[in-house]
Amino acid sequence: MKVIQVAHRGGEYPVYIGQGLLATTSVWSRHLHGRVLVVTDQTVAEHYLARLKPVLSEIDHKQRVILPEGEEQKTLANWQRLIDELVELGAQRDATVVALGGGVIGDMAGFAAAAYMRGIGVIQVPTTLLAQVDAAVGGKTGVNLAAGKNLVGAFHSPAAVIVDVDTLTTLDDRDYRAGLAEVVKYGAIRDAGFLAWLEQEADALTARLPDALMEAVFRSVGNKAEVVAADEREAGERALLNFGHTFGHALETATGYQRFRHGEAVAIGMGLAARLSEWLGLAPVGTADRLLALLRRLDLPTELPDDVAADRLLALMRLDKKNAADQIRLVLLEDIGRAVVRPCPSDDIREVLMP
Ligand SMILES: NC(=O)c1ccc[n+]([C@@H]2O[C@H](COP(=O)([O-])OP(=O)(O)OC[C@H]3O[C@@H](n4cnc5c(N)ncnc54)[C@H](O)[C@@H]3O)[C@@H](O)[C@H]2O)c1
Numbered sequence: 001m002k003v004i005q006v007a008h009r010g011g012e013y014p015v016y017i018g019q020g021l022l023a024t025t026s027v028w029s030r031h032l033h034g035r036v037l038v039v040t041d042q043t044v045a046e047h048y049l050a051r052l053k054p055v056l057s058e059i060d061h062k063q064r065v066i067l068p069e070g071e072e073q074k075t076l077a078n079w080q081r082l083i084d085e086l087v088e089l090g091a092q093r094d095a096t097v098v099a100l101g102g103g104v105i106g107d108m109a110g111f112a113a114a115a116y117m118r119g120i121g122v123i124q125v126p127t128t129l130l131a132q133v134d135a136a137v138g139g140k141t142g143v144n145l146a147a148g149k150n151l152v153g154a155f156h157s158p159a160a161v162i163v164d165v166d167t168l169t170t171l172d173d174r175d176y177r178a179g180l181a182e183v184v185k186y187g188a189i190r191d192a193g194f195l196a197w198l199e200q201e202a203d204a205l206t207a208r209l210p211d212a213l214m215e216a217v218f219r220s221v222g223n224k225a226e227v228v229a230a231d232e233r234e235a236g237e238r239a240l241l242n243f244g245h246t247f248g249h250a251l252e253t254a255t256g257y258q259r260f261r262h263g264e265a266v267a268i269g270m271g272l273a274a275r276l277s278e279w280l281g282l283a284p285v286g287t288a289d290r291l292l293a294l295l296r297r298l299d300l301p302t303e304l305p306d307d308v309a310a311d312r313l314l315a316l317m318r319l320d321k322k323n324a325a326d327q328i329r330l331v332l333l334e335d336i337g338r339a340v341v342r343p344c345p346s347d348d349i350r351e352v353l354m355p
């Protein structure tokens, strides 16, 4: 097992990465306090809820809630359901929420923990690649609105993150590949050496070879941990983690959170942001093609669908949380491994939305 410590304003928390951790009581014991609410979704419950038995057997007051799955379920209504479950459990300030699942469960359960009694503990137990390399670390929690992605939420650091890479064996191909998009993101924005390694290991990664996969998870979490420790509340550098997301979130919202996985929308968005970076003369010619080639090798989508209008996407991008002074602010590349945030006029953005 490897452990990465993540610093935050209240102290630090460990991210444990290894095999068989769901049932390793010694990893869990010092982080479980008070009454325990385990939050998961149907598919994850079928695969993994029983594995928590040894860990939960000593807890007298516990409850589990199994939510319907999918991005369209990351709603205030389901968040409210979690709050109601905490009340019914008699959870007090010392209670613990266990978020067992992908990023949807992690964001929603984390937000319930952030809000209930103004904040109780949460242990993030990510079971998708995307959640292991990104969503579970850093304390961003929240839900979507019909008007926009993650528009309601809070920063709430977990007490611990338990990454059991064994869970990735049951993940379907589409969700696995979606997770690779966020892995590529770290290489693109801040770690050119990692991107070169990903190019070398693309086949091993699509085949889920254990050594390559473990290395990808570890290096991704390391990158994320460094960024969020330096800028927990997104006052500066953390915004770079939003590379591809301004386009991606607009695409997810425009399609009712039902057509694209988050990672797929981010892959399309990273391609657009890279093309725009080149068109603006910010990144050297060839930067976008290199990134797009890697995304395609990983079987990720890179093109906008024909039936989503550019003006609809632009309208949704105006609601992005990075914006200020009525300007859309985008994460752009200066090169592979170097990113910046820049205000961008709509006419420039149209260049890549309507090429
Ligand atoms: N908080 C953050 O910093 C952050 C970062 C990145 C993404 N996110 C959010 O994460 C969400 C996307 O997360 P996701 O890609 O994990 O999607 P998800 O949570 O919807 O999970 C995808 C699917 O995989 C299934 N699943 C989960 N684990 C499984 C396993 N081990 N075996 C088989 N099936 C399994 C789920 O039931 C679901 O159907 C988005 O809402 C995104 O906004 C948040």
Ligand SMILES: O=C(O)C(=O)C[C@@H](O)[C@H](O)[C@H](O)COP(=O)(O)O
Binding pocket: 134, 138, 140, 149, 150, 182, 234, 238, 239, 241, 242, 245, 321
């Ligand atoms: O941790 C962050 O910061 C990120 O931006 C990571 C993103 O991958 C993630 O999708 C996040 O939820 C986006 O946050 P938002 O603030 O743009 O909604």
Ligand SMILES: [Zn+2]
Binding pocket: 134, 182, 245, 262, 266
């Ligand atoms: Zn993301």
